[in-house]
Amino acid sequence: MENSEIISVRDLTKRFPMGLSEFTALRGISLEFSRGEFSGVVGPSGSGKTTLLNIIGLLDNPTDGDVIILGNPSKNLSVKEAAMIRRKHMGFIFQTYNLLPVYTVFENVEFPLLLLSMSTGERKKAVLEALAWVGLSDKEKSKPAQLSGGECQRVAIARAMVKRPEIVLADEPTANLDADNSHHILQTMEKLNKELHTTFIFATHDEKVISYLRRKITLVDGKVSHDDVLKP
């Protein structure tokens, strides 16, 4: 299981219209990701990290090439099918946390399970377990506005992990956090990666994040310049 292919990016190109011309964000990228990887796409701003993550997350479509997620070519997926894959198999962690402000911590973490139509009992058990993973069991009734940035990002991790997805995509997850909080959540994600064998793919240019990665894919001007295994 550890080395089975979970994501395959094949000759991926993404162009965005820019006035009368086009901007090419990704140029012929090919990559493979295996189950349980803890990898990151790194590079300067505008190198195409977020674009690649969005396409892998089925939130955007490639202009050319394809991404095969869990054996499903994205080209062949309808909008609804893509939503179902995200719902069942993917978790997202965003730079700005993207927590739903009117919900409590418990409800935010519960949300993906509501979409999966799980029973109340199962949901409660899973949410409490996820909050325990990130050390926020005592904050379940708090609203996001009452939490610190680090706590919000931990809630976002719990929300991404609560359904035990195969893939977690994290876009600059530490960009708004101080060093202590960054290390804390990275350790949390590393622990979950090891315990649950979830594939983590980061988009980052934060050295703290890079120091935790086991594989580093460097993008420059929309092309893979290096693909390095940092830790076995």
Next chain:
Amino acid sequence: MLAYKLAYKNLLGAGLRTWLNVFVLSLSLVLLVMAWGILEGWNIQAKKDMKEWEVGGGEYWHELYDPLDPMSFKDGQGMIPPEIEKLYNSGEAVPVLVSQATVYPEGRMRNILLKGIDPSQQIVKMPASLMNGDTTVINAIIGIRMAKATKLSENDRVTIRWRDANGTFDASEIRIAGIFHSNVATIDNNQIWLPLDRLQKMTSMKGHASYIILKRGLMSAPTIPGWIHKGYDVLFADFNTIIKTKHIASSTVYLILLSLALLAVFDTQVLSIFRREKEIGTYIALGMTRWQVVWLFTVEGAMHSVLAVIAGAIWGTPLLYLLSKYGLAMPKGTEGYGFTLAEKIYPVYGAETIIIMSVIVMAATAIVSYIPSRKIAKMKPTEALRGKVQ
């Protein structure tokens, strides 16, 4: 079910904005129900008054009689037919004779109608028995509107002038034996009621009538040659037209208020979609389809109306109940309007009215919630996640 649950949470989470919209919507709903209730109350009350005071259980009109054409009065009368005579004698009908005349209160001339009715009649509420008594004078009764217009009081004497069947002018003094208070203007304005036999004698129309009022509940209305039966559909036609017009006019006013409330909901929806782009992107990233998010926002907007119905029921029910119990006083001077209108109207609210109004408010809110929400379906999730203004 998920959409309803999420929409409910989002709606309550929006706080004051939600409650302002809910209040304005509930205000529109309660005012719409109140307006319809007032008109319905007026309708029921006025028809009851008209039946009691004017039309009884229906009328027979002489075939040439037209109440809107005074020129028809001379010919629009005839001998009371035997079929009616029988009903009259058994207390199931009362004939009325109508004649043109002039009255001279305080020396001024005023065109009026003289109406003759049997003082012993029990068919309508008209206090005709007041005309009994002193036979040396002509006893007459008038309504409060006529009394105000002519400044006549009880026991006042006034000169009237009329033409008999042969076209001869005659004049006499009458005594105001009583002034009656009725909500029905059409038996009051510019009318003087006299004993039927007296008017028949004055006009040389012995045994004649212009129309016959039937007792309420009289089942059959036989065909009588020369006389035309008029049922409630004809007798209330003018009044029904007034009510219909009033319904349209008052509904228009309250629908404008409702439109303002809907505009507030629409604005809230537009603002929500504008401000909550990142949230929309998050919903999509978490696995909702775009149309599920459209539905969520539509339900959220539409739920304003559900809360408005509940809020309207909470604060509106006691208000509407008190209004129906104590009535709504009409402005002074309404007796001069020329149609049946009580001093107080007691609104009547039917379950049907309340349900229809609630459904209208809910449907309209759902539509104005859906229209801006459609924009979500066109959003790019990647741009929504960035909170980019589109």
